Amino acid sequence: VQTKSISDTPMEFMVDFLTKAIEIADGNANIPEELRVNLQKALDIACDLDGYLEKMSSQESAPLAELYQKTMEHNWEKVVEEGKTQFRLPKECVTSQGQTLNVLVHMSKAKTILEIGMFTGYGSLSMAGGLPEDGSLVACELQPYLKEFAQPIFDKSPHDRKITVKIGSAMDTLKELAAAAEQFDMVFVDADKNNYMNYYKFILDHNLLRLSGVICVNNSLFKPKVYLKDTSDENGFGIFSCVNEEVFVFKVILPLRDGISIIRRVPMAPACAGTQVTYNAIFRGVNGRVAYVTGAGQGIGRVFAHALGEAGAKVAVVDLDQGKAEGVAEELTLKDKGINCIAITADIGKSVNVERMIDSIVSKWGEIQIACNNAGVHMDSASEDTSNVMLKQGYGKIIDTASMASLIVSHPQKQLAYNTSKAGVLKLTQTLGTEWIDRGVRVNCISPGIVDTSLIHSESLRPLVQRWLSDIPAGRLALVTDLQAAVVYLASDASDYMTGHNLVIEGGQSLW
Ligand SMILES: NC(=O)c1ccc[n+]([C@@H]2O[C@H](COP(=O)([O-])OP(=O)(O)OC[C@H]3O[C@@H](n4cnc5c(N)ncnc54)[C@H](O)[C@@H]3O)[C@@H](O)[C@H]2O)c1
Ligand SMILES: C[S@@+](CC[C@H](N)C(=O)[O-])C[C@H]1O[C@@H](n2cnc3c(N)ncnc32)[C@H](O)[C@@H]1O
Known part of the structure; x- marks a missing residue:
């Protein structure tokens, strides 16, 4: 048995208040007719808006209409009574701005979307419809029952293959996605409201949003506690409409239904960002030097680029993947970093690419003092081309990313080529x-x-x-940040008396 809808949106509240006011006017002979007529006009305007917006928007696809109908007719009280979901999910949970989301995806040319809070998948399927053929959407949902509910209808849609549903707590899924270095063009936050801010912060802090991406936060005018005086905003939505101190963002609220905030980060151009730079005095050793980092689009290379940049170096962010290289370069130019950098797309397994990479750096900055050969594939040519520049200069710091596998035979995985190449990197390092x-x-x-x-x-x-953890005296895996100071040390004059050295950072694993 479905209960009557509860008002959530500013317009629904207006309708409630105006209906009440007209009831009072109708029951009071002293109220002037003109006041009653004006109240009725205001009620008509408020009442008819949502219906008109729906009528003037394109019709949803047949699978979407079926999903909506199925959601509305389903007995959600019974579902919770039978213990199939942990808490009651009102049918109003469904995002009714599906067509708007679809057009936002289309306009922003998003290719990857993360949805936090799927419910019956109306929003997922709407957004997937706005994605290109090779686009993908990850939907996080706590309740396994909802995946079973949505899947038969997803199956009827051509957009089904773009959607992956991750069941579990959204925060756990976010951690998993961050560890896998996933990035999204658009994130739609629409789950448990008291966690909105935690999701928002995690997404920005862990680089889950591409720099050019947008975060859409649903219900940002909820009930509409945000802008009314004398009401509490216990979910803290107001935070989305005030300036965020840590990250410079640009934001608007679309006042559709109960509001959608659209938020994007704003990278600063290096010239104006330069005034914001706060260098870390400990690492002045690389200040003003020119560095490149290969494989810097993510993972270890990315944090090397940040560390060298923060320590004052100009950084060429080199990666096979153009989007990733540009994304990291944009990060480096953000307001609080202001690092002088360029993004270079190059496959360092190809000597012509390596030559082009060196040429681009030298033509921009005239020299290269620091070469971080970090990308998974290590080619002699990279060192060769770099070294020509460095040998001519009579100065240079080459830092190769080898691996603990240069010392031990990691197990139980079989990785002959990897171990052999990393042992080769070590011997190359020692010899050169x-x-x-x-x-x-x-x-x-x-x-x-x-x-x-x-x-x-x-x-x-x-x-x-789990098996590896039992082999690591430190009792945990390394974090990329565990390596950052090492690269700055090896790039700076402080390490001038060190050469051919293998700086092992493995939590003691090679000793057991
Ligand atoms: N992750 C580990 O446990 C670990 C341990 C020891 C050593 N390493 C070494 O650290 C280095 C970086 O590893 P990661 O964990 O950051 O990996 P990752 O897969 O997260 O990132 C590697 C980056 O290198 C780029 N890349 C790959 N091939 C390239 C090529 N031919 N040209 C240009 N760019 C290329 C990729 O696009 C990607 O952005 C590798 O040399 C790896 O062998 C990693
Ligand atoms: C408002 S509904 C989402 C509506 C959906 N976006 C749509 O377009 O129809 C919120 C959903 O978030 C889910 N949810 C609540 N807390 C969650 C959590 N911690 N992790 C993942 N999902 C959660 C709920 O089960 C519910 O299905």
Whole structure:
């Protein structure tokens, strides 16, 4: 048995209050007729708006209409009584701004979407409809029952294959996505309201939103406690409409139904951002130097680029994936960083790409003092081209990312090629380190243990994490931030007396 709808939107509240006012007027002979007529006009305007907006929007697809109908007719009281969901889910949970979401996706040219709070999937299917053929949407939902509810109708839609439903607490799913270095063009926050702010912060802090992406927060005018005086805003929606101190964002609220906030981060151009720079005095050793980092689009390379940039270096962010390279370069130019950087797309497995990369850097900045050869594929050519520049200059710091696998045979996974190549990186580092020291070039490598990046979140490696943990004296995997100071040290003059060195950072794993 469905209870009467409860008012959530400013317009629904207006209708409630005006209806009440007309009832009072009707029962009071002293009220002038003109006042009653005006109240009725205001009620008509408020009453008819949502219906008119719906009528003037394109019709939803047949699977969406069926999903809406099924959601409205379903006995949600019975579902909770039978213990199929943990709490009562009113049918009003459904996002009725589906067509608006669809057009937002289309306009923003989003290719990847994250939805937090799926319910019966009306929003998911609407947004998936706005995605291109190769687009994808991850929907987080706590209740397994809802996936079963939605799937038969998803199956009838051509957009079904774009949707992946992740059942579980949204925060756990966010952590999993962040560890896998996933990034989204659009995030739709529409789950438990008391956690909205936590989701918002996590998404920004863990780089889940691409720099050009948008976060849409549903219900931001909820009940409409945000702008009315004398009402409490216990969910803290107001925060979305005031200036966020930590990240510079641009935001608007669409006053549709109970409001959708649309928020995007604003990167600052390096020239004006320069005035905001706060250098870390400890790391002045690389201030003004020119560095490149390969494989800097994510994972270890990304944090190396940040660390070197924060320490004052100009940074070329090099990656195979153009979007990732540009994304990290944009991060570096954000207001609080103001790092001088460029994004370069290059496959460092191809010598022509490496030459082009070196040319781009030298033509922009005239020199290269710091070379971080970090990308998974390590080619001699990268060092060769870089070293020509460095040997001519009579100064350079080459930092290769080797691995603990240069020392031990990691197990139980089989990785002959990886171990062999990493042992090769170490020997190359040692040999060049000694050969070139008298020409002003130091060559060292960093050997991380098992680092929590997408590299170890592949289907085959992920199940091994628990087993690895028992082999690590530190009792945890390495975080990318555990490696940041090391790269700055090896890039700076402070490490001038070190060459051919393998700086092992593995929580003691190679000792057991
Ligand atoms: N994650 C670990 O546990 C771990 C441990 C020890 C060593 N390492 C080493 O650290 C380095 C970085 O690993 P990660 O964990 O950050 O990996 P990752 O997969 O998260 O990131 C690697 C990045 O390199 C880029 N890339 C791959 N091939 C490239 C190519 N040919 N040209 C340009 N860019 C390319 C990718 O696009 C990606 O952005 C690798 O050399 C890896 O072997 C990683
Ligand atoms: C308002 S509804 C979402 C509506 C949906 N976006 C749509 O378009 O129809 C909120 C959903 O969030 C889910 N939810 C609540 N808390 C959650 C949590 N901690 N993690 C994941 N989902 C959660 C609820 O089960 C519910 O289905």
